[in-house]
Amino acid sequence: MSVEKINTLVIGAGQAGIAMSEHLALMGVPHVVLERHRIAERWRSERWDSLVANGPAWHDRFPTMAFDDISPETFPPKERMAAYFEDYVKMLDAPVRTGVEVTAVERHAERPGFKVLTSAGEFDADNVVVATGPFQSPTFPNIVPASAPIQQLHSSAYKNPGQLADGAVLVVGAGASGSQIAEELRKAGRTVYLSVGEHYRPPRSYRGRDYCWWLGALGLWDEVKFIPKKKHVAFAVSGYDGGRTIDFRRLAHAGINLVGLTESFNDGVMTFQPGLAENIAFGDQAYFDVLRDADAYIEKNGLPFPLEPEAWTLLPDPECLSHPILSLDLAQAGITTVLWATGFTFDYTWLNVNAFDERGEPFHKRGISAESGVYFLGLPNLVNRASSFIYGVWHDAKYVADHxxxxxxxxxxEKPRHD
Incomplete structure (x- = not known):
């Protein structure tokens, strides 16, 4: 089988890979984008049916193409997001090849470049851009054994309430995914328990501006004023239900039972760590910090934004917050499903290059890895907070393409010859 020579091979045709292709083309770099499934596959099949983008249409897009059929303030549904990226590839006439899986990447011996093995043959690439994103392998703690008589699934496998066994549901993880799924299940008539750990809970909007706008106005996308952040803290903001602030007190008053961080499982009993009230208070602090910074910005710049005093009012503490549940007999509670909204981990077992740190995570600076010629794109905090968002990855790709x-x-x- 012949080997195809290419200057730059981009792996993944999601938002990162498509942005990369645009900038490489503009800079005249020959390249190919390989995608093992369809364009923007994770938007299509690896999320639940009612998922919408986390930001409004005016923001969650690339700067060179707006949505032409929905309001700028709408949170586009997942099907529309997938169609957006497919349309973008057509607009660019990007060299995307779908249905091609990369199985191995390794550096050539004693010459530049990389040997890339794929389901469609071998490539010889001078550069490799890994644009596979952060959502690679679903992960959840090994708490409930697979042999337990209860349905377990990860949020990436959840589609809709009808998919689950009859009965109550314990949702573990209260970030954007877990909170949305818990609310959807409750609206479908399910008894729902939601396990809440530490989280960052900003307002969806304030004084007439979406949180995405405030991130820009306050310089929080760029993080010029560095504020140390805890790792593994859930980000509780979404565009669900037209875009509402995730308010755990509101969810509790709507019938969702809040519990603390899931701790252990033994003989059918799930235990939860104390500290639920402290975790809720931590989220409240982040919420009020945004309101205070926004008010100061409005006053400093003399902006005529409407007042929103009701945003400062918290609902009364529900019973499950003042008297937290520390253990649950799942059978007695009627819980038949544990749904793990606990995120993802990287899977780079196919990438056999010296581009990782001692924890096996990408070792890079602004996407430029420790292995010359290998680049990463679309990872959280690749450059700053914006890097894992649609608008941010476009700008990160421009920097990588330039490099x-x-x-x-x-x-x-070639050094000039002097005859």
Missing amino acids: IVIKNGYMAY
Whole structure:
């Protein structure tokens, strides 16, 4: 089988890979984008039916193409997001090849570039851009044994309430995914328990502006004023139900039973850590910090934004917050499903290069890895908070593409001959 030579091979045709293709094309870099499934596959099949984008249509897009059929303030549903990226590829006439899985990448011996093995043959690439994103392998703690008589599934496998066994549901994880799924299940008539750990809970909007706008106005996308952040803290904001602030007190008053961080399982009994009230208070602090910073910004700049005093009022503490549940006999509670909304982990077992730290995570600076010629794109905090968002990854891709051009220039340099 012949080997295809290419300057830059991009792996993944989600938002990161498509943005990368646009900038490489603009800079004249020959490249191919390989996608093992369809364009934007995770939007299509690896999320629940009612998922919408986390930001409004005016923001959750690339700067060179707006949505032409929905209001700028709408939170686009997942099907519309997938169609957006498919349309974008058509607009660019991008060299995307679908149905091609990359199985191995390794550096050539004693010459530049990389050997890339795929389901469609072998490539010889000078550069490799890993644009597979952060949502690679679903992960959840090994708390409930697979042999337990209860349905367990990860949020990436959840589609709708009708998919689950009859009975109550314990949703573990209260970020954007877990909170939305818990509310959807409750609206469908299910008894729902929601396990809440530490979380960052900003307002969806305030004084007439969406949180995405406030992130820009307050410089929080760029994080110029560095504020230390805890790792593994859930980000509780979403566009669900037209875009509402995730308010755990409101969810509790709507019938969702809040419990603390899931701790252990033994003989059918699930236990939860104390500290639910402290976790809710931690989220409230983040929420009020945004309101205070927004008010100060409005006053400083003399902006005529409407007052919103009701945003400062918290609902009364529900019973499950003042008297937290520390253990549940799942059978007695009628719980037949545990739904793990606990995120994802990386899977780079196919990437056999020296581009990782001692924990096995990508070792890079702004996407430029420790292995010359290997780049990462679309990872959380690749550059700053914006990096894992649609608008942010476009700008990150521009920087990486520029670095590839510079590297190509070094490799093409020939010292002038003096005869």
